[in-house]
Amino acid sequence: MNAIRLLRLSSLLVLCGLATGAVAAPDGRELYIEHCSACHQIEGQGGIGLPLPAEKLADVSDDYLRKTLRLGRPGRVMPAFQRLSDAQVDAIVGFLRKRTETTERVFSDQPVDGDAGRGQVLYTEHCVKCHGADGSGEGEGTGVTTSRDRSFLVMPSSISNEGFLASAPDGMIQRVIAVGRKWSGMPAFGGAKMTDAEINDVVAYVRSFEQQVEEPEPLEADERPTHVYDSPYDFETTVGNVKAALTGANFRIFPDRLLEQGLTDEFSVNTRQIGIRFCNFSVLFGMLKTEPRLGIVLPCRITIMEREDGSVILTVPNLRVVSRWFNNDELVELWDRMEETFVEIVEEATL
Amino acid sequence: MNCLQAKGLWLAVMLFLSGFAQADNMLMSRIPMRAELVLEYVKSSIEEHGYTIAHLQLCDGGMKDFGYESDLYRVVFFGKVDEVRMISSRYPELVSYLPLKIAVIAEKDDTLVTVLNPEALSPFYAEEEIQIQLGRWHSDLVSILEDVRRAIGKRIAAAR
Numbered sequence: 229m230n231a232i233r234l235l236r237l238s239s240l241l242v243l244c245g246l247a248t249g250a251v252a253a254p255d256g257r258e259l260y261i262e263h264c265s266a267c268h269q270i271e272g273q274g275g276i277g278l279p280l281p282a283e284k285l286a287d288v289s290d291d292y293l294r295k296t297l298r299l300g301r302p303g304r305v306m307p308a309f310q311r312l313s314d315a316q317v318d319a320i321v322g323f324l325r326k327r328t329e330t331t332e333r334v335f336s337d338q339p340v341d342g343d344a345g346r347g348q349v350l351y352t353e354h355c356v357k358c359h360g361a362d363g364s365g366e367g368e369g370t371g372v373t374t375s376r377d378r379s380f381l382v383m384p385s386s387i388s389n390e391g392f393l394a395s396a397p398d399g400m401i402q403r404v405i406a407v408g409r410k411w412s413g414m415p416a417f418g419g420a421k422m423t424d425a426e427i428n429d430v431v432a433y434v435r436s437f438e439q440q441v442e443e444p445e446p447l448e449a450d451e452r453p454t455h456v457y458d459s460p461y462d463f464e465t466t467v468g469n470v471k472a473a474l475t476g477a478n479f480r481i482f483p484d485r486l487l488e489q490g491l492t493d494e495f496s497v498n499t500r501q502i503g504i505r506f507c508n509f510s511v512l513f514g515m516l517k518t519e520p521r522l523g524i525v526l527p528c529r530i531t532i533m534e535r536e537d538g539s540v541i542l543t544v545p546n547l548r549v550v551s552r553w554f555n556n557d558e559l560v561e562l563w564d565r566m567e568e569t570f571v572e573i574v575e576e577a578t579l
Numbered sequence: 580m581n582c583l584q585a586k587g588l589w590l591a592v593m594l595f596l597s598g599f600a601q602a603d604n605m606l607m608s609r610i611p612m613r614a615e616l617v618l619e620y621v622k623s624s625i626e627e628h629g630y631t632i633a634h635l636q637l638c639d640g641g642m643k644d645f646g647y648e649s650d651l652y653r654v655v656f657f658g659k660v661d662e663v664r665m666i667s668s669r670y671p672e673l674v675s676y677l678p679l680k681i682a683v684i685a686e687k688d689d690t691l692v693t694v695l696n697p698e699a700l701s702p703f704y705a706e707e708e709i710q711i712q713l714g715r716w717h718s719d720l721v722s723i724l725e726d727v728r729r730a731i732g733k734r735i736a737a738a739r
Binding site for chain 2: 266267275276307452456485487488489491496498520523526531533543545553
């Protein structure tokens with residue numbers, strides 16, 4: 229066997245070993261730390277994501293946890309982990325069980341026999357205050373640390389979310405209504421407050437949210453992550469026009485910053501590429517409550533570049549595209565409106 | 580190498596690389612340490628990966644100046660000038676996403692380190708050159724976050 233064949237065989241063995249190790253024995257703790265802890269914290273105390281205490285996990289099935297991982301909560305920050313293998317999902321569930329020293333509570337897959345019409349009346353009386361008329365959870369914000377309404381122990385669940393409804397069988401919803409969830413402040417409605425039949429009616433109404441799901445407006449097929457505009461003006465005039473338009477729209481403009489500034493020395497930096505950075509702190513503060521991770525796309529910026537032929541272009545992020553990366557419907561709604569403002573500013577500057 | 584061996588090697592490589600393919604739109608890491616210290620580790624790791632830090636944005640300071648109280652919230656901007664020049668010359672619409680940036684956000688005694696996954700942009704481009712560039716940034720960012728986590732883990736372990 230020559231050296232090249234030996235090297236190839238060695239590489240194959242090493243790669244196979246690594247691959248086999250990764251597939252055969254996923255480490256639930258490591259996977260949890262990698263994928264879950266940023267939002268739920270390492271001990272499950274909750275942060276951007278909801279807390280995961282033993283009391284909660286003891287009241288749900290492993291199937292519910294698996295489906296929750298797979299489907300996430302569309303529009304509510306929790307992503308759908310569709311690329312994890314079944315073994316990896318099982319490992320995370322196993323780790324959660326071990327950490328909380330709980331076993332699953334299994335529910336029947338059979339739908340309950342309830343009347344959604346009567347359930348709506350009861351829901352309006354008992355549930356709207358926290359879960360909202362549309363079941364999305366009252367109040368602004370998506371997490372428990374930065375943005376939650378402090379009068380709640382946790383943000384009320386979005387029980388109309390398609391990820392929740394696809395994960396939770398009727399029996400589980402029935403039990404939560406009956407016994408409540410003390411750790412979250414959710415009261416028990418079983419016994420004196422509601423009969424079993426009434427609880428079933430509420431379950432039927434909650435299930436009816438499946439037909440009422442409102443998804444954000446989808447992106448157009450040809451929508452790009454950035455808008456690029458040609459300016460009819462020279463570089464200096466374009467910069468001046470953009471600043472004037474931003475000031476007129478009540479934005480505060482930060483000091484000019486060249487695209488290459490800080491990346492190279494002052495003599496080499498291209499002075500014909502500039503980012504006009506701007507902010508409205510009042511709006512920003514409100515948006516950070518809705519989406520604490522917004523910093524990764526801040527500050528707002530319009531980049532103006534002079535090309536070799538002297539023509540000038542402006543580039544602006546397409547907020548409709550960017551906002552959808554956050555899986556946060558509240559942000560999508562806000563930024564779809566903000567996008568219109570940005571377009572107006574650039575159009576005014578390039579008229 | 581025969582055809583069977585080649586197929587085996589390809590499969591092994593794909594399985595090995597599949598860890599990097601699990602791309603969400605955001606990369607996040609929670610660090611059980613105060614944000615001021617984590618910020619220093621983030622800056623070091625960025626530089627150790629061959630990037631230059633362009634500037635540091637003090638979001639919390641900016642908000643405080645206008646009366647909005649916030650915990651530490653900083654954004655580190657960084658890049659490689661050659662990459663920025665290549666992108667601005669050939670793919671100007673990507674310039675809006677440069678320099679790269681990592682947000683360091685205090686959450687009580689913990690810190691969230693979060694960054695947009697450059698591969699979120701992949702579906703919008705067919706060009707191989709961009710796909711390679713986005714993949715390289717993604718790998719570097721994953722590595723930066725892992726190094727920060729590892730370094731701080733060692734520090735915490737040493738302190739115990």
